[in-house]
Amino acid sequence: MRLGILGGTFDPPHIGHLIAAQDAWSALELDRVVFVPAGRPPHKPGRAISPAAVRLAMLRVATAGDARFEVSDLELRRSGPSYSVDTLRELRERYPGVALFFLVGADQLREMHSWRAPEEIARLATVVMLARGGVRRAEPAVAVPYTVLPVTRVDVSATEIRRRVAAGESIRYLVPLEVVTLIEQNGLYRPAAGR
Numbered sequence: 001m002r003l004g005i006l007g008g009t010f011d012p013p014h015i016g017h018l019i020a021a022q023d024a025w026s027a028l029e030l031d032r033v034v035f036v037p038a039g040r041p042p043h044k045p046g047r048a049i050s051p052a053a054v055r056l057a058m059l060r061v062a063t064a065g066d067a068r069f070e071v072s073d074l075e076l077r078r079s080g081p082s083y084s085v086d087t088l089r090e091l092r093e094r095y096p097g098v099a100l101f102f103l104v105g106a107d108q109l110r111e112m113h114s115w116r117a118p119e120e121i122a123r124l125a126t127v128v129m130l131a132r133g134g135v136r137r138a139e140p141a142v143a144v145p146y147t148v149l150p151v152t153r154v155d156v157s158a159t160e161i162r163r164r165v166a167a168g169e170s171i172r173y174l175v176p177l178e179v180v181t182l183i184e185q186n187g188l189y190r191p192a193a194g195r
Contacts, residue, residue: 004033005091005125006103007075007084009041011050012183013062014161014175016154018069020130023151024103025068028128032070033103034091035059038082039075052076054186061178085117088124100125104146106132113143122146165189 004024010017013035021033037055049055056073063069074090075082084102091100102125104112109129112118121127122144129146133153156174164171166189171180183189 001095002028002030002099002101003091003095004028004030004101004103004128005036005088006033007036007038007082007087009049009158010035010037010055010059011158012055012161012175012179012188013059014156014158014179015173016156018062018176019154020103020132020151021069024101024128024130024149027149027151028101030068030101032068034070034072035063036072036075036087039078040081050186050188054182054188058179058182061182062176064178083116085115085121085124088121092124102127103130104128105130109146118143162189166191 004021006017006021006024008017017035021035024030025033037052037059039052041049053076056071056076059071063071075087078086088100088102102121104127106129109127112121112127115121127144127146128149130151131148132151161171161174164174165183171183175183
């Protein structure tokens with residue numbers, strides 16, 4: 001069995017995440033891509049993030065009906081900061097003998113030297129950089145061996161989606177319609193009252 005592991009805040013999950021996961025599933029001949037939303041991302045200490053239960057719900061509706069994708073609440077159930085190495089250790093215990101592929105973006109790979117136990121991450125899983133468009137190698141040199149996988153470039157980001165919602169602009173087609181509904185129902189990304 002071959003599992004791709006795609007972690008992140010997913011605040012919100014968008015079509016860029018889904019297309020990259022689909023490309024990785026196909027190119028790496030994966031059985032499944034497991035989306036793992038972070039509980040408390042250690043590299044985003046000052047940024048407010050949406051409640052874990054809401055991010056999990058958004059990810060579940062975004063991937064619903066696609067047997068290639070699975071959503072894990074592994075990091076949301078764990079207390080303390082969400083370290084990728086802990087997640088990979090747990091997945092390695094849960095799925096002994098399974099080939100794990102740790103899917104990361106170029107920015108994440110560039111920062112991996114500051115992560116907890118990057119060498120162990122590379123021992124537990126094959127690190128795969130999802131290269132959008134013309135990105136070929138991560139610069140500067142990265143602390144772990146990795147494979148480059150070109151994926152479809154889609155210029156959409158969670159930051160831009162949050163900005164659009166705050167400005168009252170449409171996000172339709174940037175996220176699945178069910179995610180739009182959850183964002184609206186939960187009042188996410190709106191400016192605080194009184195501003």
